């Protein structure tokens with residue numbers, strides 16, 4: 001018996017040593033590579049993988065845009081879609097409409113308290129490699145973003161101090177640009193990326209292909225790339241989400257991928273920018289048009305935006321109270337498509353039939369970091 005125990009102990013010891021050696025020799029394989037994780041995520045987003053190329057630290061999308069790989073992985077692993085009521089309007093029809101940040105990922109937009117004070121830095125390589133025409137075009141493009149859209153909060157100034165730059169523009173031949181923002185393919189004039197930063201910064205780099213010193217559309221190209229840095233996708237594709245309030249056809253949109261060379265923001269571009277980056281959301285609140293009991297504990301609230309042309313809402317926040325004014329709950333609703341009279345409709349489900357409630361609402365931009373004041377209260381018995 002004693003001898004048996006000895007052999008048992010010995011065999012356990014040998015087994016443990018063998019396993020530990022084995023673990024040293026054969027490291028466990030990762031269950032999924034980072035690249036595969038990214039490809040699976042993008043596939044689940046409905047993205048055509050023919051449009052995707054994974055580099056060392058950057059994921060190219062549709063040639064001239066993409067994501068920082070580390071930020072995208074963080075988003076995949078930690079990101080959660082915000083909770084809101086009412087699914088987005090069906091968005092499958094092919095159209096030219098402006099495309100914004102997909103899946104209402106609010107934090108992929110630039111923070112409202114940054115977007116009015118963005119600084120860009122032009123590397124010397126732009127002039128030396130790409131030509132002075134590009135330097136001029138960058139200034140003109142930034143000025144167009146500053147002045148070409150009414151009621152927009154987006155504002156750029158040039159900085160000569162690299163460490164202060166929100167956006168760095170450089171030649172794709174510049175060794176000081178991140179390695180995989182360099183050496184653009186011959187068919188790509190310039191490349192930027194999408195914002196994906198917890199602090200709400202824009203995407204940081206715009207690379208210009210130094211083979212395009214004679215390019216005839218420099219200003220529009222920079223306007224377009226800056227649009228990516230602020231979160232906008234390609235108009236006229238199915239990437240991202242349709243931005244409500246933009247037209248169904250807009251071939252001259254600054255974010256169109258076609259051969260539009262005109263350096264002007266269309267009315268649709270302007271609406272897209274106001275929804276994300278309004279100059280000033282407040283204080284005028286939405287107007288509640290009606291609140292109705294539609295049965296089974298469902299309240300229908302109709303509202304309008306008195307400043308729809310200048311301050312379109314991406315969301316409304318609805319607060320629910322008891323009749324004596326005790327707060328119960330709040331919910332976000334997409335503010336997508338008004339009727340022909342500019343009236344929006346939302347439904348608050350799962351109230352208690354027989355109860356009477358008070359509601360009030362406020363309008364918000366896409367990132368929900370700018371808001372109107374609250375409307376007055378409306379009372380509805382259910």
Ligand SMILES: [Zn+2]
Nearest residue numbers: 064065224228
């Ligand atoms: Zn683009």
